[in-house]
Amino acid sequence: MSESAAPCLARNGGFWPEFVRGMRASIPVMIGFIPFGLLLGRQAVQQGVGVFSVPLMTGLNYGGGSEFAAVHLWAIPLPVALIIGVTLLINCRHVLMGAALAPWLREVPRRKALLWLFLMCDETWALSLSDAQKRQKFSVGYYFGVGWCLYGTWVGSTFFGAYLGAKIGDLTRYGFDMAFPAVFLVILRGMWKDHRMSLPWVVSLLVGVLVYRLYPGAWCVPVGTVAGAVTAACVVRRVG
Structure with a gap:
């Protein structure tokens, strides 16, 4: 830039x-x-x-x-x-x-x-x-x-x-x-801006749903959040 x-x-x-x-x-x-x-x-x-x-x-x-x-x-x-x-x-x-x-x-x-x-x-x-x-x-x-x-x-x-x-x-x-x-x-x-930036949201959603189905309760929220954050970090690194 x-x-x-x-x-x-x-x-x-x-x-x-x-x-x-x-x-x-x-x-x-x-x-x-x-x-x-x-x-x-x-x-x-x-x-x-x-x-x-x-x-x-x-x-x-x-x-x-x-x-x-x-x-x-x-x-x-x-x-x-x-x-x-x-x-x-x-x-x-x-x-x-x-x-x-x-x-x-x-x-x-x-x-x-x-x-x-x-x-x-x-x-x-x-x-x-x-x-x-x-x-x-x-x-x-x-x-x-x-x-x-x-x-x-x-x-x-x-x-x-x-x-x-x-x-x-x-x-x-x-x-x-x-x-x-x-x-x-x-x-x-x-x-x-880019379809790749939607990937963390999709991963977070899928992981959260999976965790909730396997272990009902509030843990689906933090686990889904961490999965989305890790995915976002990987996407940013790859885009950069």
Whole structure:
């Protein structure tokens, strides 16, 4: 990559106009977050998690998949080691996501960049990376506009799901649990470049299904995640 075409930070446009642009871009994903967050909050209190512990968990961990896994593993006595292990394995995808953003943040001091990455969930990463690749520059305002809107929506919706509890009924009857995957599939479609990049997702899915069939339970999630991550590393090495 030539120096003129190298990834860079956006130097013009202003922070707040870009922040507003990020807020607008996040609206469809925010709509998908709400029913999914309500569902997680309701399931959490049903498993015995405290109402105010739910937004604390979602606010500090901020990883939808690992939070659902933790809630489904919640029991008395609490399997602390299993929950920590599953959470770390599911969230290990953030290592690859951070590596993908690293070239765009090379002008940012490492300490500052690490603080910024607190807001990096799958959707914030996908929207921001797609925007940076399209514009050939990373917009900090856009990233924070998307990130803070999605963060607030997720934490708020999980709290209200926990607070309302049984009053909101079983949202899965209406297919609301598919809203989140549907939104993410649309985002992935916009990032599609090469059929080889779909291989890690296919491997992760097949391995996860196989493990679930052989050993029903939450282990299908981390095992599928690791299989997908290893495949992604091999694909990246081969492409490079």
